[in-house]
Amino acid sequence: MAGIKAKAKASGDMVQVKALMKHPMETGLRKGKDGKKIPEHYITEVTVKKGDKVLVKANYGPAVSKNPYLSVKVSGAGSGDTLNVAWVDNKGENAATDVVVK
Numbered sequence: 355m356a357g358i359k360a361k362a363k364a365s366g367d368m369v370q371v372k373a374l375m376k377h378p379m380e381t382g383l384r385k386g387k388d389g390k391k392i393p394e395h396y397i398t399e400v401t402v403k404k405g406d407k408v409l410v411k412a413n414y415g416p417a418v419s420k421n422p423y424l425s426v427k428v429s430g431a432g433s434g435d436t437l438n439v440a441w442v443d444n445k446g447e448n449a450a451t452d453v454v455v456k
């Protein structure tokens with residue numbers, strides 16, 4: 355299930371980071387084919403870091419759609435730098451990927 359596809363591109367002193375996160379994002383309200391509620395399972399936090407420095411920290415919740423997409427502009431990074439994009443969900447599962455800024 356877990357996975358992140360990301361890319362980052364520098365433009366002047368800003369970097370555009372785009373990430374597609376594979377995750378079911380279940381609210382806990384929907385019922386499955388068997389009629390039972392599907393348990394809550396959603397991303398709670400997304401971070402973009404350069405080394406140990408957090409450039410972006412976003413709080414997510416059950417209202418975000420399946421396989422969420424993040425697009426942000428950040429400063430503090432430039433061409434050739436490596437950024438880490440990561441998420442953690444309400445069950446403690448996580449995913450991360452490194453992306454080199456072009």
